[in-house]
Amino acid sequence: MKRIIAILLTVAVGIFIFTGLYGEDSDFKAFGEKNISDTVANSYVDKNVDADRESPESGSANVVTSIVVNYRSLDTLGEVTVLFVSALGVALLGGFLKEKVTFSVKPGFILKNGMKIISGIILITGIYIFIHGHLSPGGGFPGGAMIGSSFLLMYLSDEEFKTKITAFKIMEGTAGSLILIIGLAGLSIGGYFLYNFLPNGNVGDLISAGIVPILYVLVGLKVGSEISNLLGNFLNGEVE
Amino acid sequence: MSQYLYIILMLVGIYGLLSQKNIIKMIISLNILELGLNLFIISTGYISGSNAPIIIFENDTNFVDPLPQAIVLTAIVIGFGVTAVALMLARNIYKKNGTLEIDEIRGEDND
Numbered sequence: 001m002k003r004i005i006a007i008l009l010t011v012a013v014g015i016f017i018f019t020g021l022y023g024e025d026s027d028f029k030a031f032g033e034k035n036i037s038d039t040v041a042n043s044y045v046d047k048n049v050d051a052d053r054e055s056p057e058s059g060s061a062n063v064v065t066s067i068v069v070n071y072r073s074l075d076t077l078g079e080v081t082v083l084f085v086s087a088l089g090v091a092l093l094g095g096f097l098k099e100k101v102t103f104s105v106k107p108g109f110i111l112k113n114g115m116k117i118i119s120g121i122i123l124i125t126g127i128y129i130f131i132h133g134h135l136s137p138g139g140g141f142p143g144g145a146m147i148g149s150s151f152l153l154m155y156l157s158d159e160e161f162k163t164k165i166t167a168f169k170i171m172e173g174t175a176g177s178l179i180l181i182i183g184l185a186g187l188s189i190g191g192y193f194l195y196n197f198l199p200n201g202n203v204g205d206l207i208s209a210g211i212v213p214i215l216y217v218l219v220g221l222k223v224g225s226e227i228s229n230l231l232g233n234f235l236n237g238e239v240e
Numbered sequence: 241m242s243q244y245l246y247i248i249l250m251l252v253g254i255y256g257l258l259s260q261k262n263i264i265k266m267i268i269s270l271n272i273l274e275l276g277l278n279l280f281i282i283s284t285g286y287i288s289g290s291n292a293p294i295i296i297f298e299n300d301t302n303f304v305d306p307l308p309q310a311i312v313l314t315a316i317v318i319g320f321g322v323t324a325v326a327l328m329l330a331r332n333i334y335k336k337n338g339t340l341e342i343d344e345i346r347g348e349d350n351d
Contacts, residue, residue: 006258014251021247031243032288034305041285041307045293063293063303067310079314086321093328097335137292141317203295223317230324234331 044071059200060134060209068139069212069219073194076215077179080222084176087230094233101235107157115157122150130220134209140216144223151228155235165232168225175222182211182218243283249276263330263340267323274319278312285309 021028029035036042044067060066068076123146129136130143154161186195194215201208253273260266285305293306330340337345 003259006255009258010251010255013254014247017247017250029284031241031283032286034285034287036285036287036303036305039305039307041305044306045303061295063295063306064309064313067306068313072310075314079317082318083321086325089325090328093325093332096332135294137294139313141313145320234324234328 059203060212061204062134062136062139065134065139065212065216066209069134069215070196070209073183073215076219077183077194080176080179080219080226083223083226084172087226087233090230091233094236102159103156107159111157115153119150119153122146122153126150126220126224130217131213132206133216133220134212135204135206140219141223143220144225144227147220147224148227148231152231155231162232162236165229168229168232172222172225172229175218175225179215179218179222182215186211243280246276246280246283249273250280252276261342263333263342267326267330270326271319271323274315278315278319281308281312281315 020026036045045063060070126143126146126149128143129138129146130140133139133143183194186197187193189195189197194211196210196212198210198214200210203209207213250273253269253271253276256269256272257266260269285308287304290302290304293303293309333345334340339345
């Protein structure tokens, strides 16, 4: 009976969404037919490739990065704060559990030895991704998640593995306060919080786009240490 | 057409949230709902024949809309945080009650 009610509710929500989006009188553009020349995204794209300018407003080659870390960098700061609060919540909830997570299947030979080869490669790839966040796809969040996945592999392959949680906490706190210090420096130099006060350089160079790569490296370090910290708290279930 | 698929994925997530009684299955349903929503938001910015919004050649602005991608980047991180806290709560519930089925969880006796 409950399942029938659930199906009916889902179908009602589905009809509501479909008629609202694809009905006769909706302004929603069909898939693939959007025109960005009249949206706000147009100015983000245009500012970057304006050939008449000596230095484009945001010199980062990846337009998504220039939105995330330049135009909406205050929002990114809030996003990192949400991740920090969630890591704090996991640590607090883990304080009620006193035992470690134990796996019913012991790590095998291939997992143990493959981890030694592959975890360093994953770690370095994560660092590469957040250093090149303003040039190529990726950035601080995917790179940080890759660092976290490398530590997850270490936790899975060795039951006795323990990271130094205080080291991660120091790294996370340093990266977070450096983001704030850069933001305050922008406030004193340019008049806006997180103002891009460094020269932009050539689009496509590794050192370009002002404070964007610096901020993204700091975001990557903060996210990576937060995820590793969270995994340690989740699997060990203790606060020290 | 693939936009329909993403909306159906969202509806599968809503159905799972409404019908499932196991906490882990509810968290998975929440993730499916979020995945469908993220894919749908990205698909609203798609323009056929356009490239990824990364500047390679000068004056080549034939890009898809970068704004939905930037928003989804935020949404993915928030979803990760929500899932982490939800899984930790599920661990606590299992420790206290010995079960993950919400039908079998009983409150503390008052007498």
